[in-house]
Amino acid sequence: MSGIRIHDKIFTPLIPAGKIAERVAALAGQINTDYKGTKPLFIGILNGSFIFAADLFRQLNIDAEISFIKLASYKGTSSSGNVITSIGLEENLNGRHIVIVEDIIDSGRTMNTFLREIRQRQPASVKVAVFLTKPSALQYPVVADYIAFEIEDKFVIGYGLDYDGLGRNLPDLYILK
Numbered sequence: 001m002s003g004i005r006i007h008d009k010i011f012t013p014l015i016p017a018g019k020i021a022e023r024v025a026a027l028a029g030q031i032n033t034d035y036k037g038t039k040p041l042f043i044g045i046l047n048g049s050f051i052f053a054a055d056l057f058r059q060l061n062i063d064a065e066i067s068f069i070k071l072a073s074y075k076g077t078s079s080s081g082n083v084i085t086s087i088g089l090e091e092n093l094n095g096r097h098i099v100i101v102e103d104i105i106d107s108g109r110t111m112n113t114f115l116r117e118i119r120q121r122q123p124a125s126v127k128v129a130v131f132l133t134k135p136s137a138l139q140y141p142v143v144a145d146y147i148a149f150e151i152e153d154k155f156v157i158g159y160g161l162d163y164d165g166l167g168r169n170l171p172d173l174y175i176l177k
Helices: 018-032 048-060 107-117
Strands: 004-006 009-015 042-047 065-075 078-087 097-105 125-133 144-149 173-176
Touching: 018 048, 018 125, 018 144, 042 048, 042 107, 048 065, 048 097, 065 107, 107 125, 125 173
Parallel strands: 042 065, 042 097, 097 125, 125 144
Antiparallel strands: 004 009, 009 173, 065 078
């Protein structure tokens, strides 16, 4: 892992791919235990969570389904403050165990808004699995149940997270220099 340039910014290594894989496997193990005997529905939030969701889902040994929804609040390196749903959720959630899979929770605005919408559909339970949290940036009462990593309030790319469309494909996590 060495520093990289994306558009006009320099990013330096933060978390290597091997450490990410270990942590995702540990989360999957906990989810396997917690949901044994049930058939949860995983809802991945696009675009950022697709790699985390795929890696996590492949490690499950329980019966489970997965679907995706597209929500957005970022433009460039900062949040726009508005949550936009551009691809909706089609599944009936009534009585289902739901695990929302998200790439990052920083202010919590997007997740707070989405959780309200999900709970209106009367699921049996709702839990959140998140790749990254930024506790110092949290402004909304969002609690994640499965957290891969907590990081400082800095802009990061890699492992599904991007800077204006680039960097999602990087296997490691990088932080803005």
